[in-house]
Amino acid sequence: MTNAAKVLLLGPTKSGKTTLANFLSDAKDAIGQYRPTVGCRILEFQMESLSHHSSSRSAANNVNNSDIQLWDSSVDRNVSNCLPALASDAAGVLLVYDITADDHVAELEELYNVWNNYLELSPSRYLVVARKWGDGQPNRKRTIKMGSLARLSRVEWDIDADGPRVQNEFVSFMSSVLLDVRRKREEEEITILKE
Ligand SMILES: Nc1nc2c(ncn2[C@@H]2O[C@H](COP(=O)(O)OP(=O)(O)OP(=O)(O)O)[C@@H](O)[C@H]2O)c(=O)[nH]1
Numbered sequence: 001m002t003n004a005a006k007v008l009l010l011g012p013t014k015s016g017k018t019t020l021a022n023f024l025s026d027a028k029d030a031i032g033q034y035r036p037t038v039g040c041r042i043l044e045f046q047m048e049s050l051s052h053h054s055s056s057r058s059a060a061n062n063v064n065n066s067d068i069q070l071w072d073s074s075v076d077r078n079v080s081n082c083l084p085a086l087a088s089d090a091a092g093v094l095l096v097y098d099i100t101a102d103d104h105v106a107e108l109e110e111l112y113n114v115w116n117n118y119l120e121l122s123p124s125r126y127l128v129v130a131r132k133w134g135d136g137q138p139n140r141k142r143t144i145k146m147g148s149l150a151r152l153s154r155v156e157w158d159i160d161a162d163g164p165r166v167q168n169e170f171v172s173f174m175s176s177v178l179l180d181v182r183r184k185r186e187e188e189e190i191t192i193l194k195e
Pocket residue numbers: 011012013014015016017018019020031032033034035036037038073074075131132133134158159160
């Protein structure tokens with residue numbers, strides 16, 4: 001058993017999930033040739049997270065290490081069959097799409113609707129990640145409707161152009177996820193004590 005926080009990477013094929021997972025987990029071959037992901041890869045690494053102590057004893061922000069497990073899975077039919085298992089105990093989700101791809105937002109919204117049924121996570125546990133690389137420009141031919149994704153936080157990540165910002169925004173998202181996980185666990189413990 002590991003205490004690592006499980007984070008799912010979900011998104012259409014070729015949206016850049018694996019490249020992003022490699023980058024975040026500091027794998028050597030971050031950007032390379034396209035190799036479709038078969039099934040699911042799990043990358044575990046340590047992240048320096050910020051924990052905000054609001055108690056009077058320590059008002060400072062503490063830095064501590066948290067174990068993160070990125071679940072980089074393709075979303076083909078075979079994987080969808082084991083969706084409940086993949087979804088189990090996930091702490092947070094990165095919803096990844098390629099900003100230049102026409103139909104990615106619609107595909108992502110469908111993924112979100114299906115997976116959220118199993119995950120039952122609050123909107124704060126999701127981060128919509130618009131992936132961008134090279135000189136790819138967002139398609140502006142028509143206004144893209146974010147639909148049910150509109151209530152989730154959204155970031156634009158170009159790891160080639162601004163890696164440090166991507167790292168920071170990931171750490172900040174994960175820190176709030178971890179805080180929420182801890183809060184929920186404490187609430188559950190109190191409920192058990194009261195019974
Ligand atoms: N230069 C650059 N290319 C990228 C980046 N992200 C994705 N790509 C390109 O897009 C291709 C697909 O990216 P992947 O990360 O494999 O996409 P994926 O979402 O994991 O794809 P599946 O596993 O098939 O679902 C890569 O081989 C790269 O050519 C990036 O940040 N920089």
